[in-house]
Amino acid sequence: MGQVSANLSHIHQEISQYSSSYQRPADAVTLLCVSKTKPQTAIIEAYQDGERHFGESYAHEAAEKIQDLKAQGYNDIIWHFIGPIQSNKTRLIAENFDIVESVDRIKIAERLNDQRPAGFKPLQVLVQVNISDEDQKSGCSFTELPELIGFIEQKEHLQLRGLMGIAKETDDLAEIERSFMALKREFDKYSAQYPHFNILSIGMTHDMEAAIKCGSTEVRIGTAIFGPREYRNKEQA
Numbered sequence: 001m002g003q004v005s006a007n008l009s010h011i012h013q014e015i016s017q018y019s020s021s022y023q024r025p026a027d028a029v030t031l032l033c034v035s036k037t038k039p040q041t042a043i044i045e046a047y048q049d050g051e052r053h054f055g056e057s058y059a060h061e062a063a064e065k066i067q068d069l070k071a072q073g074y075n076d077i078i079w080h081f082i083g084p085i086q087s088n089k090t091r092l093i094a095e096n097f098d099i100v101e102s103v104d105r106i107k108i109a110e111r112l113n114d115q116r117p118a119g120f121k122p123l124q125v126l127v128q129v130n131i132s133d134e135d136q137k138s139g140c141s142f143t144e145l146p147e148l149i150g151f152i153e154q155k156e157h158l159q160l161r162g163l164m165g166i167a168k169e170t171d172d173l174a175e176i177e178r179s180f181m182a183l184k185r186e187f188d189k190y191s192a193q194y195p196h197f198n199i200l201s202i203g204m205t206h207d208m209e210a211a212i213k214c215g216s217t218e219v220r221i222g223t224a225i226f227g228p229r230e231y232r233n234k235e236q237a
């Protein structure tokens with residue numbers, strides 16, 4: 001067994017264990033394999049292990065990998081964009097991804113809608129909310145959320161699926177859980193209102209247990225699957 005497969009087996013065990021500890025259904029939490037900076041060979045190893053959800057943060061790097069893997073016949077991967085979005089990257093994202101988790105302003109939502117190619121399924125969208133009260137660059141505020149959700153909901157080529165949040169990098173577990181629960185409350189409100197609003201994307205390598213405890217439906221795991229990231233080029237700086 002390769003290292004990636006061994007790591008995946010361990011992560012799935014942890015997901016099952018935490019789901020059961022916190023009274024979540026066995027299939028409540030989807031694993032998103034965060035493959036940014038990682039080579040295609042690592043993605044293929046995870047794919048052969050049964051993984052289908054992959055997350056990328058750098059538009060150019062990702063588009064290249066996605067197109068290469070499609071050309072090799074890997075057509076059933078669900079690609080999630082999870083990085084900060086600059087306006088000049090929206091076309092690349094709209095043309096290559098299935099889900100965008102990091103939509104945090106109207107201008108970006110509008111461009112993704114307008115640039116989604118004709119004939120494609122609507123782009124699935126999560127709104128990223130800034131849940132750490134430090135000055136994180138990405139994520140809308142809780143106050144801005146209703147307007148952004150209302151905007152996305154009206155767009156023909158976007159389908160609103162849920163919320164994403166990144167907790168503060170801290171060892172203070174209580175603080176992490178408070179921020180996850182604040183997002184969970186918003187999630188519950190909108191999921192009661194919109195039929196397809198069913199993804200709460202919280203939890204990374206260091207805070208996965210807290211996220212599952214707080215109602216995560218999707219954990220975004222990079223390091224624990226693929227090891228430390230391998231930054232190579234300017235886009236990733």
Ligand SMILES: *Cc1c(COP(=O)(O)O)cnc(C)c1O
Nearest residue numbers: 034057082204205220221222223
């Ligand atoms: C890189 C990244 C992850 C994965 O983080 P790990 O700590 O390596 O598990 C999750 N979410 C986002 C938004 C990321 O950019």
